Amino acid sequence: MTEHRVAHRVLVLNSGSSSLKYQLLDMRDSSRLAAGLVERIGEHTSRLVHTLFVDGAERRERTGPIGDHDAALKAVADELAADGLGLDSPELAAIGHRVVHGGRQFTEPTVVDDAVLAEIERLIPVAPLHNPANLTGIRTARALRPDLPQVAVFDTAFHTTMPESAARYAIDVETADAHRIRRYGFHGTSHAYVSRRTAALLGKEPSEVNVIVLHLGNGASASAVRGGVCVDTSMGLTPLEGLVMGTRSGDIDPAVVFHLKRVAGMATDEIDDLLNKRSGLVGLCGDNDMREIRRRIDEGDRAAQLAFDIYVHRLKKYIGAYYAVLGRVDALVFTAGVGENAAPVREAAVAGLEQLGLVVDGGLNSARDGGERLISPPGARVAVAVVPTDEELEIATQTYALVHGKLATVCAVPRAPDGARPRTRP
Ligand code: ADP
Numbered sequence: 001m002t003e004h005r006v007a008h009r010v011l012v013l014n015s016g017s018s019s020l021k022y023q024l025l026d027m028r029d030s031s032r033l034a035a036g037l038v039e040r041i042g043e044h045t046s047r048l049v050h051t052l053f054v055d056g057a058e059r060r061e062r063t064g065p066i067g068d069h070d071a072a073l074k075a076v077a078d079e080l081a082a083d084g085l086g087l088d089s090p091e092l093a094a095i096g097h098r099v100v101h102g103g104r105q106f107t108e109p110t111v112v113d114d115a116v117l118a119e120i121e122r123l124i125p126v127a128p129l130h131n132p133a134n135l136t137g138i139r140t141a142r143a144l145r146p147d148l149p150q151v152a153v154f155d156t157a158f159h160t161t162m163p164e165s166a167a168r169y170a171i172d173v174e175t176a177d178a179h180r181i182r183r184y185g186f187h188g189t190s191h192a193y194v195s196r197r198t199a200a201l202l203g204k205e206p207s208e209v210n211v212i213v214l215h216l217g218n219g220a221s222a223s224a225v226r227g228g229v230c231v232d233t234s235m236g237l238t239p240l241e242g243l244v245m246g247t248r249s250g251d252i253d254p255a256v257v258f259h260l261k262r263v264a265g266m267a268t269d270e271i272d273d274l275l276n277k278r279s280g281l282v283g284l285c286g287d288n289d290m291r292e293i294r295r296r297i298d299e300g301d302r303a304a305q306l307a308f309d310i311y312v313h314r315l316k317k318y319i320g321a322y323y324a325v326l327g328r329v330d331a332l333v334f335t336a337g338v339g340e341n342a343a344p345v346r347e348a349a350v351a352g353l354e355q356l357g358l359v360v361d362g363g364l365n366s367a368r369d370g371g372e373r374l375i376s377p378p379g380a381r382v383a384v385a386v387v388p389t390d391e392e393l394e395i396a397t398q399t400y401a402l403v404h405g406k407l408a409t410v411c412a413v414p415r416a417p418d419g420a421r422p423r424t425r426p
Contacts, residue, residue, distance in 0.1 A: 007093035009033070009085075010396040013073075014098040015137025017129065018042055020072045023392040024085055027093070027400045030393055033085055038072040046072075050079040069136045073144060087145055094149040095141045096399030098391070099134040100186065101127030102154030109157070109398040112138055112150040120152065126180055126237065151399040158192040159185030159223070159230050166232040166325075183241070185233035187221045190335065193394040195225040197387045198333045201372050209330040212322045214315065215389065216345065217336035218246035218288065222315075224322035232325050234318055240276060243318060244311045246288035249279035251314070281307050290338045290345065308348075315349040323356055331383040332358060340388050346375065350384060357381030 008028050014021040023035040036050035046066035051059045060079065066072050077087045097112070103123045110116055117138065124131050134152075142150050159167075167183045169176060176182060191213045198213075199206040206228030213223045220243040223233040234242025234250075244250045252275065260266045266274070274283075282288040284307035287296070296304035323329050334346050343366045350360045361377040376384035 007091050009089070009092045010399050011087065011092060011095045011141075012098070012392045012395045012399070013095060013137050013141060014392075015069060015133045015140075017133045020069060020076065020137065022076055023396070024080060025393065025396040027396060030397070032392075034080060034083060035392075036076065036079065038066060038075060041066050041069060041072050048072075048075055048079065050076070052083045055083075069133075070140045070143070073137075073140045077144065092145075092148065094151055094399050094403045095145065096151045096153055096395040097134060097138050097141070098155065098189070098395055099138075099152045100130035100155045101184065102152070102156045102160075103180065103184070104160060104182075106152070106154045107157055107160040109151050109153045109402050111402065112142070112152050116152060126184070149399075149403050151402055153189060153395045153398050155186045155188050156184045158188030159183075159233050161229045162232060169236075181237055183233070183236040185221070185223070185230070186235045186239045187215045187219065187223075188230070188233075189391045189394045189398075190215050190389040191221070191223040191225065191230060191233065193391070194333055194335045194387045194389050195223070195228065197372060198331050198383075198385055199228070201374065201385055201387065202331060202383055204330075210326045210328055212319060212326070212329055212332045214243075214318075214332070214334050214339055214349070215336045216243070216315075216334065216338035216342075219248070220245045220250075220336070220338070222318040222322060224325045226326055232322060244284075244314045245280040247277050247280045247282045249275045249283070281311060284310060290342045294342070294344060308345075312345065312348040315345075316353070319349065319353065319358070320356075329356075329382050331385055333385040333387050335387050335389040340370075340386055346384070346386070358384060360384050 008026060010025050010027055012023045012025065018039065018041045020038040020041065024033045025031065026033055032053050034050065034052045036048065038046065038048045040046045044065045045063060047061065047063045048066070049059070049061045066075055080086055099120060101123045103126065105119060117135065120131055120135055138150055138152065162183065162185065169181060169183065171181070194213050194215070195211045196206050198211050199209045202209060208227065210227065211225045213225060215221050219239055221233060221235045222243060224231050240248050242250045257271055260271050280288065281293060285293060285303040287293050287304065293304045293308055297308060319332065334340065338345055346365055347360055350358045357380065359377060359380050360375050364375040370388065372387045374383055374385050376382065
């Protein structure tokens, strides 16, 4: 009898301006076969770190110039081939690409063709830092395996359901429309995955629950999800709006920009750099790693304490705002590096919100458990949860479902933890 082997692997690619992150997954059980990162592409000191998770798992690292994304993907393909997982394998079903900006038009994962590429290109003015790199990744992968479905999974897609009242800025409509200025939101893949997993944690369907998601990584965003549908999110035209982040200011009076121009004499690019790279936690206290900030607070460092307090104050404002937007909240969920690991942030964000039914159990909150869990006391009116995000798995799941024509029923389930995983920005 001939064995019929259905293609069951998906390669997920996340191309940054000078980096390429990847994961190869086996979609029969959502397990990770290999993952890695090429960084400093285009420099002399490029580095490829590749980890194999199966058959005598091992980590390999090599340094040396990798000129462009084409060379980077070829290097990745060589590593995978050395593990018997080459991109020429008939078991590879598709390549899923993270694309940061899908504008208003891409509401779902999309198989890439020339027209889709042109549309992603047309969105470059609203995502000048991200979309060009994402496009390069897609073009490179397409050239390598032109016969294989390449699927674009958009960071903005989950937020395209926001009503106009949440998505529009209160500025002149003609100007806004002429320049496509509106709130798009980002981290959508994570918000989608985490809100659905939270419903499952409560034993409910996504359509039955209202959830506030706090994605707190280096970039950070909140979302209000009603019955599985996003109705508001904190990032806007760009990933700068909203929460205090590692290096980004989040919400700020736009007049600060005029002031910096007119009074401080700063150029537009300098202000861009200030608000995106030298603000947030790093701007307030010099550190953007919450672990370091907590260590400094324990030593009585006042700048670190103030940075923490401002970070938490903003979180509280968004919890309150999204509580009001949703009217009824079933769960508040923390995810990403800070959300998953920093118990003091979770405790402080919820402190004093008992009247809203939000309470954290000290023991459950500080327990060292890497999995999906409730940290509110049993019987709490609103569940407070920690759900590790897994954007690569979500991209792979959506890609695989699209290729197999069952996108409507897609829902990634978490896999067993197997160590550190690369993360995606914003
Ligand atoms: P990215 O946005 O880069 O994907 P992550 O979601 O990986 O970010 O989050 C990275 C951040 O998570 C770090 O900058 C650090 O502030 C925070 N973090 C990671 N581990 C811990 C920890 N054990 N305790 C507190 N904060 C942590």
